[in-house]
Amino acid sequence: MTRKPLFDTVRRILGRPLSRSEVAQIDEAADLLPQDCVPGVPGSPAPTAIGREGVALIKRFEGCAKVRSDGRVEAYPDPGTGGAPWTIGWGATGPGIEKGTVWTQDACDARLEADLERYARQVSAALGDAPTSQLQFDALVSFHYNTGAISNATLTRKHSAGDFESAAEEFARWCYAGGRVMRGLARRRAAEAALYRRGMH
Numbered sequence: 001m002t003r004k005p006l007f008d009t010v011r012r013i014l015g016r017p018l019s020r021s022e023v024a025q026i027d028e029a030a031d032l033l034p035q036d037c038v039p040g041v042p043g044s045p046a047p048t049a050i051g052r053e054g055v056a057l058i059k060r061f062e063g064c065a066k067v068r069s070d071g072r073v074e075a076y077p078d079p080g081t082g083g084a085p086w087t088i089g090w091g092a093t094g095p096g097i098e099k100g101t102v103w104t105q106d107a108c109d110a111r112l113e114a115d116l117e118r119y120a121r122q123v124s125a126a127l128g129d130a131p132t133s134q135l136q137f138d139a140l141v142s143f144h145y146n147t148g149a150i151s152n153a154t155l156t157r158k159h160s161a162g163d164f165e166s167a168a169e170e171f172a173r174w175c176y177a178g179g180r181v182m183r184g185l186a187r188r189r190a191a192e193a194a195l196y197r198r199g200m201h
Contacts, residue, residue, distance in 0.1 A: 007023065046124065046127060046129070046132040046137065047124075047133075047138075048121075048124050051134045051137070053135060054137070054138025055116065055138075057138065057139075057142050057192065058116070058141075059090060061184070071104075072102050072103065073088060073102065073105060073108050074088070074100075074101070075098065075100065075101040076088070079177065079182065080182060081177075081178055086101065088103055088108065089108030089109075089112065090108055090109075090112040090115075091145065092108070116141070116145070119141050119144050120137075122144060123144050126151050126156055127160060130159060130162070133199035133200070134199065135196065136159070136164075136199035138195060139171075139192040139195040139196035140155075140159070142195075143155070143174070143189075146185075149174070153170065155167050155170035155171065155173075155174075165200075167196070171192050171193040172186070172189050172190070175188075175189050
């Protein structure tokens with residue numbers, strides 16, 4: 001894919017042509033970010049898959065709780081309701097996951113991989129052609145993985161409009177469960193917002 005839009009943007013910022021050395025340095029830096037894009041640069045491709053930092057954030061906050069002495073993983077109740085939806089492994093919920101459900105660690109890992117692909121597709125569809133960096137995308141996939149709200153959140157609308165700072169502030173609104181602020185959700189939203197902001201530059 002052509003990098004002309006990137007070079008044109010840098011030339012406009014500097015207000016002068018680029019030297020051959022500068023072009024080479026920018027080109028080399030761009031080679032290190034094959035999955036990333038530059039927000040606001042026309043033609044810069046948006047990510048379609050979650051990156052390493054997004055996966056690490058999700059794993060950090062989801063954990064793989066309720067590991068039994070036999071190494072298998074047991075479902076646990078929602079902390080906000082004390083019951084449904086029941087969760088297992090890396091935050092998996094849905095049909096067939098209820099009190100007493102037990103999976104192997106391999107099953108938990110395979111479900112996470114499949115879920116991340118599905119949620120990434122949904123985030124990509126919700127964002128359309130809005131300029132999005134890899135770190136922004138990672139933060140939004142983590143948000144959607146936890147809330148399922150990417151298609152109707154004000155956060156998404158603000159991001160798509162290019163109002164990244166206002167979008168970053170929206171994460172903090174999603175820290176409630178059962179009508180009260182959950183400290184774990186507040187910490188997660190803060191981490192997602194921090195990751196999102198790193199992708200703004």
